[in-house]
Amino acid sequence: MAVPLLDEEFRLWAEWIGEELGHRWGPERREILRTRLEPRRAALGLESFDALLFHLRFHPEREAERARLVPHLTNNESYFCRERGSLEVIRDEVLPELAGRLGAGGQARLLSAACAAGEEAYTLSILARESGFTGPGTLRVTGMDVDPAALDKAQAGVYGTHAFRGTDPGWRDRWFDPRGEEAWEVKPEVRAPVRFLPGNLVRDGWWNGLPPQHLVLCRNVMIYFDEAAVLKAAQGLWEALAPGGYLFLGHAESLRHVPVPFELQRRPGALFYRRPEEDA
Known part of the structure; x- marks a missing residue:
């Protein structure tokens, strides 16, 4: 069952991403953010995106979790001889x-x-x-x-x-x-x-x-x-x-x-x- 990304959760995630990566996530990208976070929430068996953020900030393995999550939040599109x-x-x-x-x-x-x-x-x-x-x-x-x-x-x-x-x-x-x-x-x-x-x-x-x-x-x-x-x-x-x-x-x-x-x-x-x- 799909888990919603609540208003306060979105605000906190947008703040964390801005602090960590510098990325700007406006309200129009809220559903994109939810779909990018969902695989890690589901894999960890957590009930909410708030719980995922808590895990990311305070769990003893938070650095390893950050490494797993960052690829979902960044855009790595590139190719040879671009521009x-x-x-x-x-x-x-x-x-x-x-x-x-x-x-x-x-x-x-x-x-x-x-x-x-x-x-x-x-x-x-x-x-x-x-x-x-x-x-x-x-x-x-x-x-x-x-x-x-x-x-x-x-x-x-x-x-x-x-x-x-x-x-x-x-x-x-x-x-x-x-x-x-x-x-x-x-x-x-x-x-x-x-x-x-x-x-x-x-x-x-x-x-x-x-x-x-x-x-x-x-x-x-x-x-x-x-x-x-x-x-x-x-x-x-x-x-x-x-x-x-x-x-x-x-x-x-x-x-x-x-x-x-x-x-x-x-x-x-x-x-x-x-x-x-x-x-x-």
């Missing part, structure tokens, strides 16, 4: 500029924030290889996500046909090895400079432990954030970037009203931001 306008700017302008600035032996550090199942991080690795970052230690790509299940998939590096809908077969065959029917695995040379880490864009200090990044992609995640979470994320991205570093958001995202002093750059088919050089 080609931005990738062309990265390939044609950003990576050559970095190569010149870093010089021989310098390491380019690239971050895919909210990397989902890793398609974007591996896309960055491929773009960098195509741009000449092939020597030992010349490239470090980091994929970061709040969803541990997505990170497991990213680490595995095996993808089905759906992940390649933005590419042609020749590109796929160059950078991936076939694994059974309708599955391909990232080649070792693409995987080698890539690592995956847990991280939450609305948590203080998520950038600690990362060296300053030259390029950050944080695409199609802040569209789900409330105003406070957007500001929090933007401040963290500023801290994560090296002076002169590049930030690419999704095409529907903007920092126009965020009081963080990024410089907006415009190119045909793409907008991006830069953290100014320290002496600018």
Whole structure:
């Protein structure tokens, strides 16, 4: 029998999700939230969504339960070579500029924030290889996500046909090895400079432990954030970037009203931001 998500339960869940993930859940998405929470409520045999929230907050295994629930609350839709306008700017302008600035032996550090199942991080690795970052230690790509299940998939590096809908077969065959029917695995040379880490864009200090990044992609995640979470994320991205570093958001995202002093750059088919050089 279906269990309703009561008014007060919805309010409390929306608050918890906002605090934990930064996501905005308006009343129009109440039934979507109920259907996403229902599998865990039913699996635990709890009588209400209030009881599920109590379990999530106070049970001794609450961290494990959070890890199981987060995939139901996040949107991990991604694929290789998504939003080609931005990738062309990265390939044609950003990576050559970095190569010149870093010089021989310098390491380019690239971050895919909210990397989902890793398609974007591996896309960055491929773009960098195509741009000449092939020597030992010349490239470090980091994929970061709040969803541990997505990170497991990213680490595995095996993808089905759906992940390649933005590419042609020749590109796929160059950078991936076939694994059974309708599955391909990232080649070792693409995987080698890539690592995956847990991280939450609305948590203080998520950038600690990362060296300053030259390029950050944080695409199609802040569209789900409330105003406070957007500001929090933007401040963290500023801290994560090296002076002169590049930030690419999704095409529907903007920092126009965020009081963080990024410089907006415009190119045909793409907008991006830069953290100014320290002496600018």
